[in-house]
Amino acid sequence: MDAIVQDRPPKFQETKGFQPGPLGTHITVRGLNKSFAGQPLYQDFELNIPKGKITCVFGPNGCGKSTLINMIAGLIPLDSGLVLFDGKTLKQTRIGYVFQNYRDALFPWMKSRSNIAYPLKLAGYDKAAQEARVNELTETFGISFDLDRYPYELSGGQQQLVSIMRALAPHPEVLFLDEPFSALDYEMTLTIRDTLQRIFMNTGLTMVVVSHDLEEAVYLADEILLLTKRPTRVAELVPFETERPRDAQTLASEYFVQTKMRSLEIFQREVRR
Numbered sequence: 001m002d003a004i005v006q007d008r009p010p011k012f013q014e015t016k017g018f019q020p021g022p023l024g025t026h027i028t029v030r031g032l033n034k035s036f037a038g039q040p041l042y043q044d045f046e047l048n049i050p051k052g053k054i055t056c057v058f059g060p061n062g063c064g065k066s067t068l069i070n071m072i073a074g075l076i077p078l079d080s081g082l083v084l085f086d087g088k089t090l091k092q093t094r095i096g097y098v099f100q101n102y103r104d105a106l107f108p109w110m111k112s113r114s115n116i117a118y119p120l121k122l123a124g125y126d127k128a129a130q131e132a133r134v135n136e137l138t139e140t141f142g143i144s145f146d147l148d149r150y151p152y153e154l155s156g157g158q159q160q161l162v163s164i165m166r167a168l169a170p171h172p173e174v175l176f177l178d179e180p181f182s183a184l185d186y187e188m189t190l191t192i193r194d195t196l197q198r199i200f201m202n203t204g205l206t207m208v209v210v211s212h213d214l215e216e217a218v219y220l221a222d223e224i225l226l227l228t229k230r231p232t233r234v235a236e237l238v239p240f241e242t243e244r245p246r247d248a249q250t251l252a253s254e255y256f257v258q259t260k261m262r263s264l265e266i267f268q269r270e271v272r273r
């Protein structure tokens with residue numbers, strides 16, 4: 001708790017007491033405000049994201065799904081509010097981020113191998129340690145294409161795999177993914193979705209995935225975070241607690257179908273509101 005007290009900005013401390021999340025919470029968002037051009041997107045927004053689980057974020061178009069994870073990941077500033085990771089600030093936390101558009105995310109002048117090693121270089125790993133980690137990831141991911149190629153020489157799916165490997169290289173505590181499948185074909189979506197699930201099962205890291213596709217969101221999620229229209233609130237958190245690995249059988253299960261239906265009802269209620 002000491003860390004929380006020290007990390008709390010004085011202004012926040014004066015205006016509101018910090019409420020920790022329930023047991024098992026990893027990320028706490030408190031009193032978050034964000035407006036664009038004077039139009040509020042988030043107003044006094046509160047959220048608890050569980051540790052070691054996959055949370056999929058789903059909601060109406062333009063409700064601020066990407067903005068939310070970008071603010072939590074520190075890519076865009078909050079107007080006000082507080083985000084803590086197990087009571088630590090963002091600076092004290094290792095995070096990974098996978099962008100929707102892998103074409104713009106990878107450094108085109110670096111070979112794929114160097115792209116993956118880049119965050120390790122920044123973190124001060126020596127050459128041998130960088131190489132060992134890249135080799136370890138290559139094995140875990142079962143990569144059979146040549147990592148000495150430049151990103152433009154790879155297919156879209158291969159580029160997205162390289163992006164995910166780069167994000168995972170420094171052993172993040174939290175991995176954020178913004179619509180990681182939206183630019184991929186169906187076959188590659190299935191492959192990468194199951195790769196992510198396998199990585200999750202091996203590492204147990206906290207994952208937050210923005211998704212446009214409800215079926216995909218439920219399939220991956222331990223918890224579906226359904227958002228309202230702006231000013232955006234949490235409409236509901238729908239659990240999907242079923243065993244992993246999930247597969248085609250999961251999609252056909254009654255529990256999956258019911259969870260998807262329930263999520264769809266909440267989504268439609270919020271869109272019509």
Ligand SMILES: Nc1ncnc2c1ncn2[C@@H]1O[C@H](COP(=O)(O)OP(=O)(O)OP(=O)(O)O)[C@@H](O)[C@H]1O
Nearest residue numbers: 036037041059060061062063064065066067068210
């Ligand atoms: N830099 C910006 N300047 C002005 N408005 C912005 C900016 N970034 C986002 N917005 C607006 O904030 C709202 C939320 O955007 P965001 O991309 O986070 O929503 P989203 O739910 O991820 O959208 P989508 O469903 O289209 O993927 C949108 O109305 C968007 O136009």
